[in-house]
Amino acid sequence: MRAGYLIFSGLLGKLSLKQLPHDPLTIFGASLMVAVPIVIAIILTLTKRWKWLYREWLTTQDHKKIGMMYIIVAVAMGLRGLSDVILIRAQQSLASGNSHGILSSSHFQQIVSAHGTIMIFFVAMGLMFGIINLIVPLQIGSRDVAFPFLNATGFWLFFSGMVLVNVSLLIGDFSATGWLAYPPLSELKYSPTVGVDYWIWSLEIAGIGSLMAGINFIVTILKNRVKGMKLMLMPLFSWSVLGSMSLVVFAFPILTVALTLLALDRTFGMHFFTAGGGGNMMMYVNLIWAWGHPEVYILVLSAFGVYSEIVSVFSRKRLFGYSSMVYAIWAIVVLSFIVWLHHFFTMGAGSDVNAFFGIMTMIIAVPTGVKLFNWLFTMYRGKLSLKTPMLWFIAFVVVFTIGGMAGVIMAVPPLDFQFHNSLFLVAHFHMMIVSGVLFGYFAAITYWFPKFFGFKLNERLGKYAFWSWLIGFLLAFVPLYILGFMGATRRLDHYSASLGWQPLFIVAAVGVGFIILGVTFQFLQLIVSIWQRNRELSGRDPWSGRTLEWSLPTPPPIYNFARLPEVSTRDAFWAAKVAGLSDDRPYQAIEIPRNTPLAMVIAAGAFCFGFAFVWHIWWLAVLGLLIVIVTIIYRSMDEHPTYLLSAREVELLDKSKFAKDAVS
């Protein structure tokens, strides 16, 4: 009996019932985490939608559907990240003097770490890959991405990583070592629970997914452009994505290495970053930022691309300085790899090294400035129409400039010794990433929404959301600059009342209240727009767009282009509209990838592998790895991964689409 129990518990590694949550707040979070999937499952069963879900979504190889799934996951994770924000702001506005707030110290640190991790990896990256999947193939006149199966696998790995982060809420705990888990704190000696392991493996899995997506889009953009679209005729969003994906391919392997080495330290007792045993913890910090700084530009470049499209369309002008925009992108790509040390001037690498990285950091502001001025010159003497996407853009210009100037201040090494790890820094990078990334994808979603759903999002509610967000955002982060000057450091779960910081923390908390209002308006906007969808049917080209995606029927058919367009200028669709050409070339048969669940199976194997490493369940790790290998081999044996849509079928589909568009 006893022996049987021992074998059984041995099979479970470090896992036991003790790992279930026991404090009320975590129990609440965990039960929410369990309840949401159960409710979704019940709804699916009641409406008999399981088969539909499987056929239309889970097994799809269509980049447009994969893009939407990325965005759905990112929005759900955004809500989780936002609830972390609420707890952080509540704690910091309460925990002064004798009051210790609502959270224990270790719980607070876990929440801060989860907030950063989730917002960067699962919200910002998710939104970015979502928009890229939806738009890039349409913009470059391609019928598909270069590697649909690789693309689907990338998404499902991203999904697995997301699930692993959330499982930590239910079983065990999460990392309490900040979003980048610096050693020696993140080493086994100082973080003996499984928290850091969850962090490592969820990012490892999601990161490999990102790498796959990066390879896929580089090849798609370089090889799948429609005939006639030379590189310098390509829309700027696609250019930005090419820059961003090049960064992904060169930066993510470094993340993979840094995480793996930390895992080897923790799991197998190696000495890469340990305090003793001949390890070198600053090497981790170097490796993680050699990935981390390019990562910032990965996110921001794609959003820059979105802004370039929006400014030109809503100013009804060609983009000012197209070539200089392209050069600026590539200058940023190159420079972003030689500034990483500015994240830790305090390491003590010496004045020469610090000076080099300080100067490089200031230089990278130059191409960014070039882009900003080009956007402003595009607006100059344009026929401006201040729709919500344009409002997000203008807010971005203001906020990003303020945040950027704070960045240039911190690029001066002696000053950085003062600001390092302070709330000044926290305010700076939120201003960069929220305005430069999040606002960009909000604008992108509003702008491209009608292409996929056939109606615009409600403009009035969009404006309410925008103003709530902007006011809330400034209220939440301007006080942090001041607090940073006053000496408040990041990740504080308690401070002395005599410091006089509490009022500013309360202002920041009020700001979060406004942001919540903004998010509420955004959801309301979505619901109302769906409700009133027949009022604002938008047809193919609601904004009088300039690029090829607007030439397609709404929603775009699975093959995107029934006839491949002919391109000879920039803003190809605009040129076609001006010329008013009609297309009567014959239709052709089109090859389309078959649906397959195998991408999902590979990701499930990867999930088992990650979960097994967190809990040291070795048989499960072997099983997970076997699932991955066998599935890949099985897939490689498939002789017919595609099917052929005949020219006649394409013609019928296309003509019915045309008829529908004409009605609306």
Added chain:
Amino acid sequence: MSSLQVSNSALAKSRRQIEQSEKEGNALFGFWVYLMSDCVLFASLFATFVVLRNNTFGGPSGAQLFNLPYVLLETIVLLTSSFTNGLALLSAQRRKLQQTLVWLGVTFALGVTFLTLEISEFHKFALLGDSWHRSGFLSAYYTLVGTHGAHITIGLIWMAVMAVYIVKRGLNNPLVLKRIRMLSLFWHFLDVVWIFIFTIVYLFGALHA
């Protein structure tokens, strides 16, 4: 009329062939991009190794541990396998099925030999008490060389699957040829990485006593 139809369908067929070859070009290019990212992965591991090289923490240094003639043997085995792999590709391009399989088999055997040599070297060190627990230097050593070994293992699995694939479909299938090309790219890449390991880990290690 019917001749027009025939030529139309012939046109469609040739268009699909062009599309097919474009797709293969895509795959080969994509594989290059993947290899570049793998290059960055190894570069990071090399950088780590160089940083930790002297952190022996009272344990053995490379000079005390490495047996250069043994490593030279490993190197010769791997380089030869690269050569025989090249021969396999050449035979495949000439559509000589049996020859391709033989050369692939020789490459596989050499790969297995290399892996065995590497693992028994690891084993020998571990028995002496010099496992990865011992020092930062040894952690970096096992991880860098072991990552290369893991890649070799993947290459061997791929080779075995490839052989099945060749037997099942023959060499007239463009997909089969494309994959043989990718496999040989991968194998040569691992060869190049090993040359760096041989130089930076073993030669420099033995020099800096």
